[in-house]
Amino acid sequence: MTIYDISKKAGVSIATVSRVLNGSDKVRPATKKKVMDIIEKYEYAPNAFARGLGLHSLRTIGILCADSSDPFLAKAVYYLEQELQANGYESLLCCTGYNLDIKRNYVNLILSKKVDSIILVGSNFIGTTEEENQYIKDVSSQVPIMLLNASFDYPNVYSTLCDDYSSMQEAANAMLDAGITDILYLYNSNSYSGRKKLGGFEAAMQARGICGYEKLIHFYDGEPDRLNDMADFVERIAKKAPPFHGVIAADDSLAIGSIKYARRHGLNVPQDLSVIGYNNSMLTACSTPELTSVDNRLENQTHQLVQTLLGVLAGEEMPKKSVFSGKLIKRGTTLF
Amino acid sequence: MTIYDISKKAGVSIATVSRVLNGSDKVRPATKKKVMDIIEKYEYAPNAFARGLGLHSLRTIGILCADSSDPFLAKAVYYLEQELQANGYESLLCCTGYNLDIKRNYVNLILSKKVDSIILVGSNFIGTTEEENQYIKDVSSQVPIMLLNASFDYPNVYSTLCDDYSSMQEAANAMLDAGITDILYLYNSNSYSGRKKLGGFEAAMQARGICGYEKLIHFYDGEPDRLNDMADFVERIAKKAPPFHGVIAADDSLAIGSIKYARRHGLNVPQDLSVIGYNNSMLTACSTPELTSVDNRLENQTHQLVQTLLGVLAGEEMPKKSVFSGKLIKRGTTLF
DNA sequence: TTGTACGCGTTATCAT
DNA sequence: ATGATAACGCGTACAA
Numbered sequence: 001m002t003i004y005d006i007s008k009k010a011g012v013s014i015a016t017v018s019r020v021l022n023g024s025d026k027v028r029p030a031t032k033k034k035v036m037d038i039i040e041k042y043e044y045a046p047n048a049f050a051r052g053l054g055l056h057s058l059r060t061i062g063i064l065c066a067d068s069s070d071p072f073l074a075k076a077v078y079y080l081e082q083e084l085q086a087n088g089y090e091s092l093l094c095c096t097g098y099n100l101d102i103k104r105n106y107v108n109l110i111l112s113k114k115v116d117s118i119i120l121v122g123s124n125f126i127g128t129t130e131e132e133n134q135y136i137k138d139v140s141s142q143v144p145i146m147l148l149n150a151s152f153d154y155p156n157v158y159s160t161l162c163d164d165y166s167s168m169q170e171a172a173n174a175m176l177d178a179g180i181t182d183i184l185y186l187y188n189s190n191s192y193s194g195r196k197k198l199g200g201f202e203a204a205m206q207a208r209g210i211c212g213y214e215k216l217i218h219f220y221d222g223e224p225d226r227l228n229d230m231a232d233f234v235e236r237i238a239k240k241a242p243p244f245h246g247v248i249a250a251d252d253s254l255a256i257g258s259i260k261y262a263r264r265h266g267l268n269v270p271q272d273l274s275v276i277g278y279n280n281s282m283l284t285a286c287s288t289p290e291l292t293s294v295d296n297r298l299e300n301q302t303h304q305l306v307q308t309l310l311g312v313l314a315g316e317e318m319p320k321k322s323v324f325s326g327k328l329i330k331r332g333t334t335l336f
Numbered sequence: 337m338t339i340y341d342i343s344k345k346a347g348v349s350i351a352t353v354s355r356v357l358n359g360s361d362k363v364r365p366a367t368k369k370k371v372m373d374i375i376e377k378y379e380y381a382p383n384a385f386a387r388g389l390g391l392h393s394l395r396t397i398g399i400l401c402a403d404s405s406d407p408f409l410a411k412a413v414y415y416l417e418q419e420l421q422a423n424g425y426e427s428l429l430c431c432t433g434y435n436l437d438i439k440r441n442y443v444n445l446i447l448s449k450k451v452d453s454i455i456l457v458g459s460n461f462i463g464t465t466e467e468e469n470q471y472i473k474d475v476s477s478q479v480p481i482m483l484l485n486a487s488f489d490y491p492n493v494y495s496t497l498c499d500d501y502s503s504m505q506e507a508a509n510a511m512l513d514a515g516i517t518d519i520l521y522l523y524n525s526n527s528y529s530g531r532k533k534l535g536g537f538e539a540a541m542q543a544r545g546i547c548g549y550e551k552l553i554h555f556y557d558g559e560p561d562r563l564n565d566m567a568d569f570v571e572r573i574a575k576k577a578p579p580f581h582g583v584i585a586a587d588d589s590l591a592i593g594s595i596k597y598a599r600r601h602g603l604n605v606p607q608d609l610s611v612i613g614y615n616n617s618m619l620t621a622c623s624t625p626e627l628t629s630v631d632n633r634l635e636n637q638t639h640q641l642v643q644t645l646l647g648v649l650a651g652e653e654m655p656k657k658s659v660f661s662g663k664l665i666k667r668g669t670t671l672f
Numbered sequence: 673t674t675g676t677a678c679g680c681g682t683t684a685t686c687a688t
Numbered sequence: 689a690t691g692a693t694a695a696c697g698c699g700t701a702c703a704a
Binding site: 050 | 696697698
């Protein structure tokens with residue numbers, strides 16, 4: 001069934017069928033009904049490829065993320081897909097892994113599929129050097145680039161993110177206010193977001209004049225999601241580093257790992273050890289007591305990102321950067 | 337840049353350019369190089385839509401799942417996307433939610449995007465009645481339908497799954513062998529897979545002549561991933577139902593919920609209560625001690641599914657049904 | 673309001 | 689080995 005078949009059966013031209021299909025324009029109601037009946041009778045649906053050829057778009061958005069099974073990224077992808085779907089866009093998903101070179105290739109690959117835009121999910125797409133981020137500049141000339149949870153100032157690149165710096169600073173201040181100054185800071189990513197969080201933590205410590213806090217900043221470079229490996233990691237730290245009575249982690253999984261460590265050593269949480277995580281993920285319900293964590297407003301971010309994208313695609317002028325404030329969700333692993 | 341531009345600049349016909357692009361056929365090396373140089377110089381890439389028009393394919397697979405942020409489904413989607421990508425296919429992701437009508441619509445929608453096949457991830461796409469599954473029959477005439485973790489016998493429908501019946505039976509037998517016969521069975525889905533698991537459990541109980549086990553079979557119909565809601569749920573059951581010293585859950589989250597319940601009531605796991613989960617997900621590392629769980633070989637399943645799909649698309653005769661055996665991964669929440 | 677005719681960028685089929 | 693040309697199916701100026 002092609003548009004020609006339909007036009008023939010309905011006794012009209014393909015132009016009229018096309019007009020009926022695309023809702024618009026002036027078509028006499030009687031003609032419209034006649035055509036619609038034929039279309040429905042034969043369950044005709046226009047060929048997407050031919051349509052794409054003419055319209056230069058198949059209403060498809062490329063979603064790139066490092067690992068769609070990471071709880072945080074998975075949630076983000078889910079929200080984005082739902083939001084895009086609701087606005088008539090399909091989602092082409094690509095999981096790139098964490099290697100920058102591979103990411104670059106994927107961006108070009110997905111671009112060749114004629115997506116209307118590319119959403120980069122997670123801040124690990126933004127490196128520290130100009131050269132690392134060159135690929136984003138290159139692609140931004142073709143389609144708008146949307147960054148979720150990261151920021152990059154460049155034409156046709158739009159950023160939506162949480163103010164991780166302030167959020168982490170606030171979290172650290174909350175712990176400091178409770179009198180805990182020996183804080184173990186754990187992180188597992190040097191991404192844009194990761195760097196902001198660390199910066200916020202350091203700023204808080206410095207503002208209070210805490211000395212030697214650097215010795216308690218540790219980077220976990222093991223496998224993600226291996227909670228026990230993370231507990232082992234904390235255990236190794238505890239043996240060598242100065243004592244600590246608080247843990248702030250840049251990711252909930254690391255916080256849970258710390259709680260596992262505490263349990264192994266008979267430390268009570270939060271009496272002996274206060275713990276704050278980040279992302280407010282499902283993992284917060286995993287521990288007993290439940291994990292205090294920073295909520296970075298993921299759902300708000302994804303909503304805003306898609307709204308911005310729709311505006312951009314419609315040719316409107318939209319904000320280049322949308323920043324949300326995070327919020328400390330207090331649960332059982334902290335006394336404050 | 338179109339193929340015409342390139343052909344002009346290279347002083348050949350578009351046919352030759354096309355041949356060079358598609359690697360195939362006989363093109364004199366010198367000609368090939370000449371064309372390639374021009375292509376690279378101008379960074380020419382063929383228009384995907386026009387290509388799709390000619391080939392009737394854009395090498396895209398539709399992946400449908402109820403909720404890509406569910407840990408199990410997220411992992412499945414991740415593995416599938418990786419595997420497809422490695423074989424030159426893109427993934428069009430759709431999250432449908434759990435409503436059957438909506439699913440039906442999505443299937444048609446994604447089909448109109450001219451995907452080469454549709455993968456239905458998770459057994460909740462298969463209902464109990466003929467009528468519920470009619471939509472699958474309808475679509476299967478257009479493209480091959482691949483089922484992950486479910487089975488449906490119909491032409492052009494291919495199933496890859498774990499033998500959940502036997503796996504659950506084995507899990508129940510392990511607990512029964514350890515002398516625990518008062519077992520609380522928790523489930524949260526009546527999907528194809530959910531029904532198989534329940535069947536396996538019941539078979540095991542009946543085979544051992546356990547009486548009244550039905551009173552300890554309970555369906556959780558609350559929100560998924562709300563571990564505390566699940567703990568509340570178990571608490572309510574414990575107040576009314578016969579006592580139990582074992583829990584077998586059709587999903588790890590329910591098992592974790594039970595452990596939370598146990599902790600609240602000062603019950604020791606596994607001494608006072610043995611717990612077995614299902615899916616062997618990341619959640620197994622969440623509890624202390626770690627959760628014994630049934631591994632349903634997800635990675636093997638996804639690999640097999642894609643291999644089958646590639647064969648089908650290549651016109652080969654492939655198995656209609658591929659069944660893997662699950663495996664009980666013993667950890668700390670059981671004594672056996 | 674409706675129809676004609678062309679363009680979109682490939683691939684495939686013939687010739688040569 | 690290479691080239692000319694016909695589909696592929698739709699959108700859309702432009703004409704009627």
